[in-house]
């Protein structure tokens with residue numbers, strides 16, 4: 183009775199540890215915001231200029247001081263020229279900026295947000311611009327738009343926060359997956375070890 187009870191207790195504790203380990207390691211992976219919609223959408227062929235460009239993520243963004251520090255929504259043409267004033271508005275899960283484009287062609291949108299867990303998340307996508315007849319094309323800027331002097335982009339054009347676009351998002355996702363799998367393997371290992379220990383104690387001669 184006593185030995186059996188002890189074994190159950192140890193096994194139960196092992197399962198508890200396993201569950202806690204998995205939950206602890208899996209939680210950060212769920213906290214990163216990711217893109218769920220955008221205007222224009224990735225690889226879309228845009229034939230009319232919308233009033234705003236936007237990127238919407240899966241959860242409320244962390245606009246700490248209310249001035250969109252660390253957020254960015256940049257639009258570049260295939261020659262690397264920037265369009266728009268660089269001003270970004272944060273609205274719940276969405277960032278927005280006034281839309282401006284030049285002549286027709288391939289464009290790249292680079293976005294950066296502060297995730298719900300305070301981490302910087304960034305990525306980019308392309309779209310094609312086919313302006314309607316008579317469209318007044320904006321002239322692009324060689325320098326990163328700084329929202330009328332209110333932003334301080336670094337030399338590479340990466341906005342405040344410093345994460346490298348595209349690679350940062352991939353790295354975060356990969357790291358989360360590795361951590362999750364590692365946690366699951368560790369948890370199973372702990373459970374097996376605890377079971378072996380508990381079982382070995384009931385062998386003849388063994389004392390609990």
Ligand SMILES: [Cu+2]
Pocket residue numbers: 210213214297299300301
């Ligand atoms: Cu994070």
